[in-house]
Every structure is written in structure tokens, then in C-alpha cells.
Amino acid sequence: MIQGPYTAAELMVAAAAREIQDGEVVFVGMRLPLLAFCLARSTHAPTAVGLFENGVVRDSPALDFLVTMSDGPNVTGAVWCTEMREVMGLMQSGRVTLGFIGGAQVDRFGNLNTTSVGPRSQPVRLPGSGGAADIASLARRHVVIMAHERRRFVERVDYVTSPGHGEGGDWRERTGLPGGGPAAVITTLGLFRFHAATREMVLASVHPGVTVEEVRAQTGWALRLADTVIETPPPSAAELAMIRRFDPDGFWTGARR
Amino acid sequence: MSKVLPLAEALRRHVPDGASVALGAALECLIPFAAAHELIRQGRRDLTLVGPISDVCFEQMIAAGCVGRVVAAWVGNVQHGAAYAFRRALEHGVPRSLEVEDHSNLSIALALEAAAQGVPYLPTRSLLGSDLLARNPRLRVAPCPFTGVPLALVPALAPDVAILHVQRADADGNCQAWGPTGVSAASGKASRAVVVLTEELVEPDVIRSDPNRTLLPGFLVTAVVHLPGGAHPSPVQGHYNRDHAVYADWHARSATAEGAVAWLDEWVRAPGDHVGYLAKLGRARLDRLRPRASRLAAPVDYGC
Numbered sequence: 001m002i003q004g005p006y007t008a009a010e011l012m013v014a015a016a017a018r019e020i021q022d023g024e025v026v027f028v029g030m031r032l033p034l035l036a037f038c039l040a041r042s043t044h045a046p047t048a049v050g051l052f053e054n055g056v057v058r059d060s061p062a063l064d065f066l067v068t069m070s071d072g073p074n075v076t077g078a079v080w081c082t083e084m085r086e087v088m089g090l091m092q093s094g095r096v097t098l099g100f101i102g103g104a105q106v107d108r109f110g111n112l113n114t115t116s117v118g119p120r121s122q123p124v125r126l127p128g129s130g131g132a133a134d135i136a137s138l139a140r141r142h143v144v145i146m147a148h149e150r151r152r153f154v155e156r157v158d159y160v161t162s163p164g165h166g167e168g169g170d171w172r173e174r175t176g177l178p179g180g181g182p183a184a185v186i187t188t189l190g191l192f193r194f195h196a197a198t199r200e201m202v203l204a205s206v207h208p209g210v211t212v213e214e215v216r217a218q219t220g221w222a223l224r225l226a227d228t229v230i231e232t233p234p235p236s237a238a239e240l241a242m243i244r245r246f247d248p249d250g251f252w253t254g255a256r257r
Numbered sequence: 258m259s260k261v262l263p264l265a266e267a268l269r270r271h272v273p274d275g276a277s278v279a280l281g282a283a284l285e286c287l288i289p290f291a292a293a294h295e296l297i298r299q300g301r302r303d304l305t306l307v308g309p310i311s312d313v314c315f316e317q318m319i320a321a322g323c324v325g326r327v328v329a330a331w332v333g334n335v336q337h338g339a340a341y342a343f344r345r346a347l348e349h350g351v352p353r354s355l356e357v358e359d360h361s362n363l364s365i366a367l368a369l370e371a372a373a374q375g376v377p378y379l380p381t382r383s384l385l386g387s388d389l390l391a392r393n394p395r396l397r398v399a400p401c402p403f404t405g406v407p408l409a410l411v412p413a414l415a416p417d418v419a420i421l422h423v424q425r426a427d428a429d430g431n432c433q434a435w436g437p438t439g440v441s442a443a444s445g446k447a448s449r450a451v452v453v454l455t456e457e458l459v460e461p462d463v464i465r466s467d468p469n470r471t472l473l474p475g476f477l478v479t480a481v482v483h484l485p486g487g488a489h490p491s492p493v494q495g496h497y498n499r500d501h502a503v504y505a506d507w508h509a510r511s512a513t514a515e516g517a518v519a520w521l522d523e524w525v526r527a528p529g530d531h532v533g534y535l536a537k538l539g540r541a542r543l544d545r546l547r548p549r550a551s552r553l554a555a556p557v558d559y560g561c
Contacts, residue, residue, distance in 0.1 A: 055437035127333035
């Protein structure tokens with residue numbers, strides 16, 4: 001379990017924000033990535049631009065707490081309000097450098113399932129792709145954010161909603177996917193990256209208070225480690241203050257006070 | 258000739274049993290909840306719902322038994338992630354069985370755009386290698402005839418009717434919306450009929466004062482319903498913010514089939530119509546959702 005004066009979600013938001021470099025064009029998505037974009041834009045990435053699949057383009061954090069990307073405070077002060085095909089088209093043409101998506105189930109090559117879990121004869125139905133499959137296909141790289149449980153971290157997902165590195169290696173190139181695929185997976189236990197050649201997910205850092213053994217126990221395949229596994233840097237006081245400004249009641253980042 | 262109709266009449270005329278209906282085309286905002294609720298009251302059956310992400314609008318119509326098929330990228334409650342009614346229908350056939358054709362947001366957008374453009378399909382580089390593609394026989398992969406790269410081909414999808422919510426429209430159906438519009442314009446152009454719900458019914462001169470704001474010109478619109486508050490609880494920029502408490506309430510109560518029916522009885526059937534629904538919400542609650550401050554756009558000059 002994570003130990004520190006912050007929730008797991010707050011640490012994940014801070015870790016996600018650090019994936020955003022200044023000047024990037026980011027396909028933001030919902031929930032924690034929304035907060036990560038606001039945090040990055042307010043701290044180390046003041047010229048990052050955010051695209052939202054409903055058609056909003058912002059170069060500033062939203063004015064107020066957001067439950068959805070279509071809430072009023074995400075529209076007021078936007079630089080562009082347009083149609084989905086415009087923002088998706090820009091992603092398809094390679095103009096989006098980073099996208100964020102969440103998942104219910106992930107496998108060792110970063111393929112994500114948000115459609116259907118369990119045997120085909122009696123599946124448990126999930127809400128579906130939304131824009132996730134498009135972000136996974138088209139963004140120049142993407143980052144996955146999800147809860148880490150053994151039932152979610154499986155050898156092979158039951159349904160590939162959002163393609164990761166497929167079967168590994170040069171699968172994406174062979175398949176014709178233009179985007180670079182998953183660059184990182186941020187979970188409630190650690191941060192994972194992908195081996196440069198095999199494209200297999202490797203543990204790169206564990207969150208404060210979490211052990212490598214704990215991560216392995218919650219992972220459904222023989223997890224490999226990066227050459228060095230560090231401790232995920234915790235959110236700074238300034239980062240925490242900013243996250244709590246954008247999520248004042250802990251709606252997305254959990255009870256903490 | 259004026260296309261203005263009362264909501265119940267517009268839906269009786271243009272949304273028959275078995276129709277395919279594009280709804281929720283602007284994603285989480287401008288969702289024509291009042292039309293969905295009226296279709297539930299009128300007991301519509303066997304509808305095919307078409308949309309990118311639908312928020313709880315699709316959930317409520319599924320729970321009411323109005324829906325036989327869903328063609329969508331995401332079905333559930335955006336605020337809470339759960340899709341109780343969708344799951345009950347798919348996994349247990351409650352209150353009736355449901356077919357689903359899974360899409361991504363882009364493939365839905367392209368399917369509608371292809372119909373809007375009058376071409377049989379549009380290609381994309383999305384979805385390659387996914388099960389969305391592998392398990393949907395309507396989507397195909399073919400090499401680009403120019404470069405040979407693999408492309409996913411998305412066939413045109415023309416709904417029978419699109420129901421759209423906008424900020425303002427005139428009696429001819431010329432309508433204007435602002436904020437993000439998702440696949441609203443493509444839905445309208447792709448569909449055989451378009452029913453527009455509008456916060457404000459304005460004179461044609463208002464539309465003509467800012468033609469770049471127009472979502473659809475009137476000749477594409479079949480009926481106009483003047484219905485302030487018709488998108489509640491979804492947000493309408495400049496008119497009202499999202500009423501998050503409704504989504505939380507639906508989340509809590511739709512966890513069981515009985516709870517969902519009770520919610521629909523209380524909030525849809527008992528109020529009788531949209532006026533009754535707004536009365537049940539109460540003026541104070543609606544006032545709390547109003548924008549705290551006006552943010553008027555700078556005027557633009559169309560002079561010649």
C-alpha cells in the first residue's frame with residue numbers, strides 16, 4: 001500500500017503530469033488525466049496544449065472543477081470549440097504527441113480492455129472504448145492510468161479495445177498503426193515502461209511504501225524489471241496544493257482529509 | 258412554413274417504433290434528455306440508439322425497455338463509470354435483450370460523416386489490430402489503393418432521425434450551437450430527419466447576424482421544439498451547468514432493475530411532461546445551475 005500524506009490517485013496524477021513535457025499537444029481524456037493536464041499546465045508545462053475528444057482545445061487549465069470534459073468551465077476560455085472529427089483528425093495526422101487513457105484490464109504488452117471481461121459465452125460487459133481505441137491507435141505515444149489488481153493485470157486481455165504493443169516487437173508497425181503505442185502505465189502500485197525491443201511491460205518504479213514483491217503478487221504474468229527500479233517521486237507540496245485546487249473535494253483523487 | 262411543434266407531437270411524428278435515433282451527439286453536453294424522457298413516456302419500442310458516448314441518456318432508455326440495439330462507442334454513466342442498465346440488458350436480457358455494435362468515437366464519427374458526405378465508407382488508420390475491428394463484421398481492413406498501407410474502412414451509417422439540442426434556432430430550423438459539438442453536425446446531415454430542441458426560439462435575423470455559428474441550416478431540419486431546460490441534467494453553455502447530483506442519484510438507484518424503474522417512474526412518468534419535470538426540479542435548483550457570470554463573445558462584423 002502507498003504510504004504518504006497523499007492518496008494513490010494524487011500520486012498518480014502527479015506522475016501522469018510529469019509525463020507531459022512543455023510544449024506538447026496532449027489528448028487529455030477524462031478523470032485523472034484531466035487533473036494531470038491541469039497540473040502540468042500550471043507547473044512545468046506552461047505551453048502544453050490540451051485537446052478533448054468532444055472538440056475543445058485549451059491552452060490553459062480549466063477555470064473550475066470538472067466532472068466531464070464538456071462541463072462549462074472547460075469551455076469558457078478555450079481557444080477552439082469544434083467537432084470531434086477535427087481533433088481526432090489532428091491526432092490521426094500525427095499532431096498529438098501524447099494521449100492518456102484508462103483501462104479495466106491490461107496485459108504484458110499494454111493492450112487494454114474496456115469492453116468485455118470473462119469468457120465469450122458469459123462475459124461481464126464494460127462501457128466500451130469511447131475515444132480510447134483511437135488514442136491508443138493514433139497518438140504518437142500514450143500513457144495508461146489504472147488500478148493495479150491481479151484480476152486486471154493479465155497475461156492476455158479478453159478483448160483488445162485499445163491496441164498496445166500487440167504481441168510485442170514490431171507488431172504495431174506490421175499492423176499499420178501510426179501511433180507509437182503505450183510509453184508508460186501508471187498504476188496504484190507503480191510506474192511501468194516498455195522494453196525497447198520486446199515491447200514487454202517492465203516495472204520502472206514503485207510508489208512509496210510499495211514493494212516489488214507486492215507488485216509481482218498483483219500481476220498475472222512473470223513481471224520483468226527495468227535495469228533499475230526506483231521509488232516513484234512523491235508529489236511535492238506545490239503539486240499537491242495544485243491538485244487540490246482542481247479537485248477541491250477529492251471527487252477524483254479520493255478522501256484524504 | 259414554421260417547423261415548430263410541441264415535443265410530444267414532434268416525436269410521435271418523426272420517431273416511430275423501430276427507428277434508429279442519433280442521440281447525445283455532442284457527448285456530455287447538449288444531450289436532449291427531455292426527448293429521451295418523452296420517448297420513454299410514449300412507450301417507444303425497438304429503437305436503435307446511435308451515438309459516440311451517451312452518458313446516462315442511453316442507460317435510461319435501455320432501462321425503460323425502449324431499445325433493441327445500440328451502435329455506440331461507450332454506454333454508461335460518465336461521472337461514475339458504471340453501466341448498470343446496459344449490463345443488465347446485455348448479460349441478463351432485463352428488461353429485454355439488447356444487441357450492441359461496438360465502435361470507437363472516431364469510427365462512429367466517420368460512419369456518420371460518410372453518410373453526411375454521401376460516400377459508402379470512410380477510411381481510418383485507427384482500430385487496426387483491435388477486437389473492435391476483428392469482431393465487427395461491418396468494419397473491414399483493406400490496403401490503401403495509393404500507398405498500400407492497411408486502412409480500416411467504416412461504412413456509412415444513416416440514422417432515421419437525429420435529435421439534437423441547441424442554444425438557439427428559428428422557426429425554419431436554422432440552428433446555432435456553441436461550445437464543443439462532437440458529432441452533432443454529422444449526425445444531422447447523415448439522418449433522414451432532424452428534430453431540434455432549442456433553449457431559445459429566435460427571429461431569423463438573429464441567426465443571420467452570425468452565420469458562422471450555424472450548426473445546421475433549416476433545410477436539413479424537420480422539426481423545431483422550443484424547450485428551455487430540455488438538456489437538463491447535461492450542460493448547455495451560457496444557459497445552465499451540469500447537474501451532477503442527477504447522475505449520482507441515477508448511479509445509486511439504477512444498480513438494481515427495480516431501482517431504475519422507480520427512478521423513471523419518479524422523474525419521467527409521474528411528472529407527465531417536461532413542464533412537470535422542471536416543476537419537480539424546482540426553480541431554486543435550476544437557478545443554482547445558471548452561469549455565475551455572463552461571458553459574451555466579442556461581436557464580429559459581417560458588413561459589406
